[in-house]
Amino acid sequence: MSTPDLKLIILFVIITASIFLRVSIERTGYRSPDSTDFLEVSHNIINRKGFYYYTSSPSTSSLSENLSYFAIWPLGYPLLIAGFSLLFSTSVFWASKLVNIFFLGLCFLLFRKINRENAYLLSLAMCSFTFLEVFSYTWSEAPFIFGILWFVYLLYYYLQNVNNLKYLLLLFSSCLFLFFIRYIGGFSFIVLGGICAWFMLQKKYKPAFELLSIIILLNIIAGLYFYNNYLQTGYLTGGERLFLDRESWGIFIWYLFVGLFNEFFIIRNYYWREGSPDILFWVTSIFQMLLIVFIYFKYFKEQITTINQENNLATLYLVIGFIYLITLICIRLFSPFDPFDYRLLSPFSICIYTAFFLYIINFKRSANNTGAYRYIIVFFIISLVLNLPKMYLLKIFRNLIQL
Numbered sequence: 001m002s003t004p005d006l007k008l009i010i011l012f013v014i015i016t017a018s019i020f021l022r023v024s025i026e027r028t029g030y031r032s033p034d035s036t037d038f039l040e041v042s043h044n045i046i047n048r049k050g051f052y053y054y055t056s057s058p059s060t061s062s063l064s065e066n067l068s069y070f071a072i073w074p075l076g077y078p079l080l081i082a083g084f085s086l087l088f089s090t091s092v093f094w095a096s097k098l099v100n101i102f103f104l105g106l107c108f109l110l111f112r113k114i115n116r117e118n119a120y121l122l123s124l125a126m127c128s129f130t131f132l133e134v135f136s137y138t139w140s141e142a143p144f145i146f147g148i149l150w151f152v153y154l155l156y157y158y159l160q161n162v163n164n165l166k167y168l169l170l171l172f173s174s175c176l177f178l179f180f181i182r183y184i185g186g187f188s189f190i191v192l193g194g195i196c197a198w199f200m201l202q203k204k205y206k207p208a209f210e211l212l213s214i215i216i217l218l219n220i221i222a223g224l225y226f227y228n229n230y231l232q233t234g235y236l237t238g239g240e241r242l243f244l245d246r247e248s249w250g251i252f253i254w255y256l257f258v259g260l261f262n263e264f265f266i267i268r269n270y271y272w273r274e275g276s277p278d279i280l281f282w283v284t285s286i287f288q289m290l291l292i293v294f295i296y297f298k299y300f301k302e303q304i305t306t307i308n309q310e311n312n313l314a315t316l317y318l319v320i321g322f323i324y325l326i327t328l329i330c331i332r333l334f335s336p337f338d339p340f341d342y343r344l345l346s347p348f349s350i351c352i353y354t355a356f357f358l359y360i361i362n363f364k365r366s367a368n369n370t371g372a373y374r375y376i377i378v379f380f381i382i383s384l385v386l387n388l389p390k391m392y393l394l395k396i397f398r399n400l401i402q403l
Contacts, residue, residue: 004116004118004120011123012105012108012123015132015135015384016101018132018384022136023136025389029093032137037072037073038078038096038140039092039096040053042081042096046082046086049067052067052068053067053068054066071233071237072238074182076140077099097136103143107145111354115358118361122354122361124380125354125380128266128267130263131145131346133343133387134343134346139343140181140182144178144185144347147177148320149354150174150177151171159195172217176218176221179225183237189215192211196212199211241335247336255339256329258339259339260345263346263349267288267382267386268280314355314359318352324347324351328344
């Protein structure tokens with residue numbers, strides 16, 4: 001086994017162990033109300049009761065009144081949980097964690113395919129607070145993160161050779177996957193539509209009509225799915241979504257600022273509650289800023305404007321990340337369902353982190369940048385350690401030294 005592969009496997013094992021430790025120690029098992037809905041639907045799928053979940057406790061009403069068709073989110077994630085539960089003969093709760101670990105592994109494999117030598121560097125982002133949380137919770141964001149990474153990767157290679165039918169069909173599959181995991185995955189249809197229009201302007205009619213064909217098919221499938229939701233619930237996505245007067249512009253902008261701040265405050269999440277920030281906030285934020293400044297001036301100041309074809313994939317991840325963010329902002333303007341936080345913003349930040357790491361491992365500059373890798377690795381390992389259940393580990397350590 002090569003050293004790069006060994007590094008990647010070790011990092012995957014460490015992160016996987018960290019996630020299972022966090023899940024085992026956390027009282028809720030990293031389940032939110034949304035998680036409960038996902039698990040209930042998965043359980044009902046296994047028991048052949050259909051795509052339904054409980055809208056209230058079964059003891060408070062009759063069963064027929066209590067069950068509702070699951071349309072608030074797409075069925076992709078519950079189906080995956082049900083499949084893993086049957087495959088591994090485990091509860092839907094632990095099946096949901098296995099699903100997340102499976103897609104974490106697929107992310108690692110995709111990074112390996114992108115750049116085998118430095119795949120472990122591309123994977124370091126998974127040590128940040130955001131992705132440790134997302135892959136710990138029973139949320140559909142975990143497979144969606146892989147989906148968006150996969151979509152950009154396929155799009156890049158499709159654009160390199162638009163006559164390759166394989167990449168066109170895989171692009172179609174990745175778009176469907178994104179949509180059936182989260183409705184916002186339909187933003188990928190818009191991306192393909194923009195590329196189709198660009199092909200038309202360039203008078204590249206063959207790839208334009210091929211893309212148009214799969215865009216039409218994608219929209220037909222999505223339309224039929226929404227129509228079925230409407231027949232089952234009276235709403236396209238299972239309930240009322242438009243709450244235009246719920247928050248002011250000031251609150252909206254504040255939520256966006258806080259969300260984006262936390263996405264790039266890598267080590268931990270700051271909740272902006274009343275009172276002064278704690279000492280750990282100041283220590284970690286100052287440490288992060290000093291490290292960024294040091295790495296920039298020592299390794300990248302003279303190279304930061306160097307852009308060439310080797311950066312095209314990084315640039316595409318950057319562009320798609322911001323398209324996702326703009327789509328999310330537009331949806332939140334009309335449907336303020338949740339504040340901007342790591343859950344909603346994680347697909348954006350994974351694209352930004354991937355673009356950043358791809359830029360710094362550009363092989364034409366890699367010989368000059370290897371010194372920076374040590375500092376980056378140390379930083380993300382510190383992030384991983386600080387996001388472990390520290391009090392529990394400290395208790396275990398004290399018990400060991402007292403033996």
